[in-house]
Amino acid sequence: MGCRVAGTDVKKETKKASTTIKCIDGTSSRVNEGARPNMTSYNQHRRAHLIKKLMLYLMTWFIITLLLQVDQANVVSQLKGHVAPLPIMPRRLKENLSRRVCGGDNDKSRGEDLILPRYGEMGEPVVLPVNLSADLKEMVDYGWSRNEFNQYVSDLISVHRTLPDLRDPWCKEPGRFLDDLPQTSVIICFHNEAWSTLLRTVHSVLDRSPPRLLKEVILFDDFSNMPHTKRQLDDYLMAYPKVKVVRTSKRQGLIRARLLASRHATAPVLTYLDSHCECNVGWLEPLLDRIARDVTTVVWPVIDSIDGKTLQYQWQEDILLGGFSWNLLYNVIEVPERERSRRNHSAEPLRSPTMAGGIFAINRVFFERLGTYDSGLDIWGGENLELSFKTWMCGGSIEMVPCSHVGHIFREKRPYKFSYDVTLRNLKRLAEVWLDEYAKYHYLMSVNHQKDYGDVTSRKDLRNRLGCRSFEWYLDHVYPELYNPKRSTANGRIRNSWSDKCLDAMFGNQKPVAVFPCHKDGGNQFWMLSRTGKIRNNVVCLEFAEDKIITAPCHEEKRSQLWLYDREERSLLNGLNNKCLTISEEQDRLLVEDCVRDSKQQLWQFDELHVERVL
Template sequence: MKVSNDLPTTTVIMTYCEEAWSTLLRSVHSVINRSPPELLEEIILIDDFSERDYLKQPVDEYMSKFPKVKVIHLKERHGLVRARMVGAAMATAQVLTFLDSHIECTVGWLEPLLQRVKDERTNVACSVIDEIDSINFAYTRVDANLIGSFSWSFAFQWAVMPEHERERRKAPSWPIRSPTMAGGIFAIDRAFFYEIGAYDPGFKIWGADNIDLSFRIWMCGGQLEFLPCSRVGHIFRNGHPFTFPESNIKQTFHHNTLRTVEVWVDEPYKQVFFDHVPEMKGVDPGDLTERRAIRENLECKDFQWYLDNVHPDHSKPDFKFKAKGSLRSRRYPHLCLTNMAKGRIALLDCADVQRNQVFFYTMRETIETDGFCITNNDDQLALGSCHTNPASTFKHVKGNQIKEISSGKCLGIEDETTDVLFEQCQSNSGNQRWMWENYFDENGEKEL
């Protein structure tokens, strides 16, 4: 990838909240040490109302050694989105580069980002995100042949680069067009950032901002890319060092996602979101007048255009089902099948409305949850891709057995542990009888 001699300068915006001292310093030093001085206009550090003493005056004193570093201490908690907006409003450079506060920039990380923004001001450039171990800080280069995608609950996820993108790229250094971005590390023209609505000020604390911005970039005339020549390491932490409103990360994330869906996603795909996240039905997302005006005033493309032109390889959602909702044991009617993440499924107490207890029995006779399919792994239930490998298919009649077609085994329950497994079918076994919350006829009409 060739780099010009007259690249635009950038303001690096880095927000932090309860960050570890050494991690914060590592992040800032890597930006200073590995960015050409003539390209780095300033680093704006936004302290999002941290409570730890070392993140206040000690940070000010330490960073005073670096003329290009400005530290802002917010007087109340803003959350990632609004804290970044404070930094963006202060920025003076042509390009805004947003970074998390637990990263390490590598040599040559900045120039490719600025080059792509210089090439076309509507390009939004992302670094390939390498992994830094949260325990020993070991740095691992990741496969650059990935793109950002999303599940039908509209959560970010990685996906393998599709064949059409592989064919378009003529060299390993070529940018990778991506439908979505991870959100923590990217560069964007400052004017273009504000033209497409910056960040949604109605978002709370953290979550879904990357999906919201990704949709707007593509639908409103921009292009989103990962650059293999730019690499930044990122510490993927277990949990968050900061708190969420009412200590509810899930509710906060869903609130933000709901705002995105209500503005940027059209029917019938909007209903797909509510099928996957039923607890958000009837929830007030707040005032969306200004956000909807952005889409209308910029004459942005619709969501079907986005799927057809930007993400044609995305799995097509089902709009009709044989059954959907919670999947309850008839032997233990207080227990429901539950997606425990990381490929695990268990029986837990049924909740009134809970996303990880929503399962779909599709017209293809697969059983899916949050974009994954139930498979048989040596008679253990597992979740796997519905597309890279042939998914298990099942036969089920309302209130009766769920029989895997390929093995001939039925979904059952171990009495002593209530573990769920595949076992030999027994017609008189109450442990093998299941009831979905909702059943539908062949026309997709709900059965009474």
């Protein structure tokens, strides 16, 4: 330490001709009175003091930094396939970093100036730890509440992330697809889509589509109100001239948004994608090839699942086709044997009764000839079945193309709300225009009592003008696997006259069948007895399982689902144990007991019997 002669640091003591100088570090020296302190010693003390201070500051900074690193390591567990910890940073900083890391139009320009962990590469999952800090948990929860998927994890993943090539070698053989393929306009409608998922969708199209085939990408903003969907999006996309942003002045809903967006398309093929997809390697050429060979073919890819929690790209190993149930809700079905045997190779296209509505490609002229979407359909629901029915019935076909893969984030529920009455109204329009006499079965099985479904005159006129086939033709030739209610030997309620109770499937699949007071609304109390002895409620069948009566997926080989109805005795005999369906003495549950002639608990009556349909 240095010494000063004046001020509070020094105490002077006069004694004869000398002065004692006491320093703040406890040392002292004596000098002759009138003499000056040694300046070399003074400077050395001062430098030592500064060096001590500097070392103290450096040690403090090092300890604080170390503690912060330890705290972050406690927050983040080791990720599958990754050792680096998750960055904990404000949202705006993360988005800016994402632009720097992931910006650019080709692999060489991506992130060479900034090194960050690349999460989710090759479709791998990003798994967050269980014990998150309060701040991080708040960010994760916020993303879930806005999107119904893990936006925080999505924001960590590059918008150019790599995916595994899932194509069969058959798809990659030279000359597999035509050389002269048509161009396409890719249409992506969105409403308040998360920044990272929206950009990942766009970049997957740009990065994995041959430039000569991709005419444009139309981003149709259905009246979003989040800041990142406005100026920020426009500024980002200035570097990508093939991408056009079109906005509405009011909320339209998905169906009308797609109709409006198609007016801005200029390519001969329209390809629709949802706004949370990832197109895989070689996705486009197989779709365009089928349309190039037949313009009346509507095609859709294998839709792989992207996990909403980890964003893992999950390969759909078993190919599933599109179907529907009599409540007119879309479902997936196994590939029928008749379709498997028709093909020479497992990667060849498959004919599908229906398609998922979010991802498909269609020739624009053929789409317009079919009347595009019914503009009377509102927001969401039924539009994919309407397009499927009229494609098949009016001269076209639908194919699933196994050589094309697109990933899609499937959410358990939508982040926006609308009344289910809207969907029922859409389905009523669908039934009235396309189902012919089969519409009554939709009403019986779905309890769709919508009265105001709008004017469908123009849609019926369109069907007549196109000379479309009947819905019965569709069931016989396109979807014979769907149970035809017109072939039931009995249908309606199954009523026990002694208790005035009816079988009710209200608890759903794999649940006990209830007995409740009878009503005439159909739905859970509408049953159909098939020629093969199955008692069906829409897509499930009555089954005896472990001393209980439940509903389960229908299966022709199960004797536990075989029921023999004696019209004279009015009894239902189970084919597995030769016992009769019985209502309990308390009238509150179903049993299977030894058959007793004229037992009031074993008397069951269908509303309608069709003896002429019995084989």
